[in-house]
Amino acid sequence: MGLGKGTAWVNGNNIGRYWPAFISSENGCDAKCNYRGAYHAEKCLTNCGEPTQRWYHVPRSFLNAEGDNTLVLFEEMGGNPSLVSFQTTRVGSVCANVYEKTIIELSCDRKPISAIKFASFGNPDGNCGSFEKGTCESSKNTADILTQECVGKEKCSIDVSTEKFGAPDCSGAPRRLAVEAIC
Template structure:
């Protein structure tokens, strides 16, 4: 479907063209021809001059790369030395576990973690959660009878259960290590006893602690928590949030190609199938010290801290598209310079970032002009026009596509 919307006020008008089809469409509007790319909106502030189209974005796309922390040259690369200690409730549950044949008063302890709300909307606070939404049962085997046949005895067993949903429950909010011992705080943490090893893995309700040096430079810092289960992380006492890298997306539905055009579907352009929704967590440099830094984890689901490492994030390569009549700016970051022009074509280039290819026509001078203008610089600015980049001989609107390495 193609539509034109006109807004008028005090004798002035602005227009919006919408093309909801899967193909480009050319329309005649007020005796002027306009080509509207598929699945896009064109903005004309004066109902005559096109100033923006959502499919013709003139900007840079940065492909980020991660570099491992080499700040501490005395250690093996990426290796962190860990200490640990159990969470109080884990030991409490072990000591008060079930014993077959026990008599008298027995206790059962349950640990509950809440991530978000159970529901939303009106009266969501009335939705029963926790023990009340059970069931919680004690189940045992009871021998009802036995049969003796051909000199052998066969026992008949039946499950019997005791409902605990409506028993008298008491509760305590918070973790012993967080609220009482304040293990996440560097000052309080150093006054507590931590075990040097062996460090347990795949254990629930355990605290981990390590030290590291801040990565050199000014690039953003991230910590890779792949291998952990679910829990909470602190840097020098500052929370960097809860983590859950063990929760994986579905295995199916991802495709190497992405096309949003046409009717909407939540199955379009899926990525990272079979992978966690997040494994890298941002560490603000304002949280870091010049000397020693502390990372403390509370792992509640069971994981392996030996895969954790700190990295910096920087621009590895940059791709850009710009239509004629615009100015295109390319840039690296963190003091890096443009070291290579991997692709440059001004005309009708095809493909996408990482797979650009020359179209049916192009300027023969564009590549050398861009190399002269951008190589060795942290940033450069390009006037996208035949006057600056050379004639193309194309009959359609020219476009510049560039891919550079930082």
């Protein structure tokens, strides 16, 4: 925010053009959108009155781990670079692979859980980062249950039970919950 139009570089690497001063039109915006009927250019517009882009990704490889980093902005429309800010985010994941009749706690070390990458209740295969569904799977959508319970929270506790996830028939084999959550 605060910039007009231009190009940005980080440590000599071009991260692209920016143009947040280009504001999308307010015409045609409506809280309720209905796609039925004839097409017209203003139908179902979103983010009206907002900049067309606000966030820009800077690859971690462009940053110096030790020492200073340099941001160069070539501003074409008179923006205010003092309003520019950087946020660093470390994306990681946490995993659990436990038998039923236990309680697990997923925690992202004081960061919110942002998504459930994988979830399966039955006989899942693999390890953290490479889980796969097995031959026995709950009929309930395990990922949806965990998303509702955990996403947006720093930690969540889940009772691994057939009451919560359903009762897949695994031919007498013990059932397990495998989950990978993105922090």
